[in-house]
Amino acid sequence: xxxxxxxxxxxxxxxxxxxxxxxxxxxxxxxxxxxxxxxxxxxxxxxxxxxxxxxxxxxxxxxxxxxxxxxxxxxxxxxxxxxxxxxxxxxxxxxxxxxxxxxxxxxxxxxxxxxxxxxxxxxx
Numbered sequence: 001x002x003x004x005x006x007x008x009x010x011x012x013x014x015x016x017x018x019x020x021x022x023x024x025x026x027x028x029x030x031x032x033x034x035x036x037x038x039x040x041x042x043x044x045x046x047x048x049x050x051x052x053x054x055x056x057x058x059x060x061x062x063x064x065x066x067x068x069x070x071x072x073x074x075x076x077x078x079x080x081x082x083x084x085x086x087x088x089x090x091x092x093x094x095x096x097x098x099x100x101x102x103x104x105x106x107x108x109x110x111x112x113x114x115x116x117x118x119x120x121x122x123x124x
Contacts, residue, residue, distance in 0.1 A: 021035065021036060023074065023078075026070075027070050027073075027074035027075070028070055028071065029070040
């Protein structure tokens with residue numbers, strides 16, 4: 001197989017798949033190209049295997065080089081980002097919740113005033 005130093009573009013790959021590849025590569029401590037190379041070669045070896053045991057051995061070889069620590073670190077960073085986003089959302093929502101509560105109180109007060117006013121007018 002000839003090697004090329006030219007960039008390679010694959011059309012039709014979803015943004016979701018691209019993001020997954022970026023995250024997996026970062027978790028493995030690899031560049032996206034190196035991760036794709038390893039993953040594609042591992043998958044192709046698995047598809048060319050004659051027996052199920054050969055496919056399992058090929059899959060094991062493809063993943064044995066992936067260190068666990070970067071994956072754990074990436075998951076921890078992702079969990080921290082999710083927690084920070086949740087906190088940010090709660091911080092943004094708190095003033096809005098307070099405004100909605102104030103508006104609800106004002107509307108209820110107005111409704112009570114409307115119901116009380118006709119009765120007071122009848123008594124006059």
